[in-house]
Amino acid sequence: MGRVKLDAVDRKILSCLQSEGRITNVELAERVGITAPPCLRRVRALEEEGYIHGYHANLDQDKLQFGLTVFAMVGLHSQAESDLQAFEQHVKNWPMVRECYMLNGEIDFILKIVAADLAAFQEFLTSELTPAPNVASVKTSLTIRTSKHAPGVPLPEVS
Structure with missing residues (x-):
């Protein structure tokens, strides 16, 4: 994609993924107001451009006995x-x-x-x-x- 500047849709995508990394592409597209195929292309471009470094589970350290x-x-x-x-x-x-x-x-x-x-x-x-x-x-x-x-x-x- 090679975009220099993020637009409002990109920022919405990043915000959604940051708060809920396991969201489906269809739900993400609905939340940001675009259809699923261009949403997936944008997510992949954001990953390739280094805006997204990965997806992680937020683990409960107390339950895992790291109190x-x-x-x-x-x-x-x-x-x-x-x-x-x-x-x-x-x-x-x-x-x-x-x-x-x-x-x-x-x-x-x-x-x-x-x-x-x-x-x-x-x-x-x-x-x-x-x-x-x-x-x-x-x-x-x-x-x-x-x-x-x-x-x-x-x-x-x-x-």
Whole structure:
């Protein structure tokens, strides 16, 4: 398709898919006000152009016995680009780390970690994270509860 700018229909498609990834193409087409064949072409084009990276199930971490969420603020000894990239590659091998962001300021990275319980997290902290190459400091905060969880981006509501 090769479009440079998204139109209103594309934005509606993205909004619908972001909130309900398993919607059928027919239902999606109805919601955005076009017929099914061009809707499917648009979805495929949005996927090919990289607007859509995938479709994921939102799992209940408590039911799956991952009742602990921790945010870890990591400081590195060196902020040379090669050292930052090496740490990011290291993080990719830790399944308990669900998100990793490089930050500007005192802290180099913030990690979102899920664990079955405090003991499992402490094991990860002492055997994996703290001794990892180039790690200078780790400060952690255990979550009490989640007040809002809205993955994605704030696209306008579909009318």
